[in-house]
Amino acid sequence: MSNSIKVRTSVRNNTVTVRMLVRHAMEVGGVRANGERVAAHFIKEITCTHNGKTVMVGHWGAGIAKNPYLSFTIRDAAVGDELRIRWVDNQGGIDEFATRI
Amino acid sequence: MLAGRPVEAFQTETVDQTLHALFGDVTIPISDKIRIAAADLAENGAVVPIKIEIKLDDVEAISIIATKNPIPLVAKFVLGPTTAGFVATRIKLAASCEVIAVVESADGVFQARKPIEVTIGGCGV
Numbered sequence: 001m002s003n004s005i006k007v008r009t010s011v012r013n014n015t016v017t018v019r020m021l022v023r024h025a026m027e028v029g030g031v032r033a034n035g036e037r038v039a040a041h042f043i044k045e046i047t048c049t050h051n052g053k054t055v056m057v058g059h060w061g062a063g064i065a066k067n068p069y070l071s072f073t074i075r076d077a078a079v080g081d082e083l084r085i086r087w088v089d090n091q092g093g094i095d096e097f098a099t100r101i
Numbered sequence: 102m103l104a105g106r107p108v109e110a111f112q113t114e115t116v117d118q119t120l121h122a123l124f125g126d127v128t129i130p131i132s133d134k135i136r137i138a139a140a141d142l143a144e145n146g147a148v149v150p151i152k153i154e155i156k157l158d159d160v161e162a163i164s165i166i167a168t169k170n171p172i173p174l175v176a177k178f179v180l181g182p183t184t185a186g187f188v189a190t191r192i193k194l195a196a197s198c199e200v201i202a203v204v205e206s207a208d209g210v211f212q213a214r215k216p217i218e219v220t221i222g223g224c225g226v
Contacts, residue, residue: 015185028193045106055181059106063167063175065148065191065223072178073185 005085005097016077016101018048020070020085028062039091043068046087050074077101104162110174116201119166119173124210129203132157132211137202139217146194146223155186159207163188169198193223 004023009016022043029040042062048055055074079101086096110122120129138152153163159182165175175192186204194200197219203212 026193050181050183053181053183055184057104057179059111059177059179061111061172061174061176063170063172063193065193069150069189069191071187071189072180073187075183075185077183 004095005087007083007085007097007099009083009099009101011077011079011101014077015073015075016081016083017073018071018083022046022068022070022087022095024066024068024087024089026062026064026066026068041089041091043087043089046070046085048072049082049084049086050077051081104179107174107177110177111172113173114171116166116168116173120203123164123174123177123203127210129210129212132204132213135202135204135211135213137200137213137215139200139215141216142218142220143194144220146196146219146221148191148223149194149217149219150189150191151200152189153187153202153204153213155204155206157186157204157206157208157211160184160186160204161207162205164201164203164205165190165192166201166203167192167194167198168201169194169196171195194219195222 007020027041046058081101084098113119134156136154143149164177166173
């Protein structure tokens with residue numbers, strides 16, 4: 001379903017470390033040196049759910065670097081648990097990715 | 102459920118305004134339980150790896166602010182009860198500045214600051 005989100009997980013002592021890469025321009029917008037106008041285009045919200053429970057919401061501005069990288073850890077997690085990542089950008093773009101730990 | 106987007110804070114243009122929009126009129130104490138791990142020198146301001154490690158109990162939110170960015174608020178991460186006090190990402194820095202991490206936790210609101218030297222600013226952040 002998703003082709004913009006790549007997720008890797010590693011579990012240790014019931015804690016999962018989630019690392020993800022998202023392909024996105026994260027364009028701040030404005031006028032380029034050559035006069036070209038560029039519209040702002042950036043992910044404004046990224047949400048992670050673990051077995052259906054929201055565990056992380058990232059409210060982003062264009063200050064997050066292009067092709068965002070994000071890592072965080074969740075306790076009380078086990079191999080086989082469901083992880084779902086979803087982002088929404090400021091132009092209404094959406095992508096979603098579901099995986100098992 | 103987890104709090105919504107801090108819309109007003111994303112519209113502020115100075116750090117004081119950003120902190121005020123997020124936390125109101127309070128002085129946020131510095132805590133040595135928050136560590137900002139990043140290189141002292143960033144050659145390319147467009148991609149600056151940064152890691153926030155927190156030893157406070159029950160971290161509820163982590164806000165990352167870059168003092169010289171046109172929009173200082175870079176991101177606010179809202180964490181659930183089973184999410185640990187840790188986040189790593191890559192941010193843009195317009196110029197050499199201080200990066201501020203403000204952490205909301207069961208123990209209260211605290212901050213840490215780290216100066217980062219930028220050789221080439223992240224284009225038009």
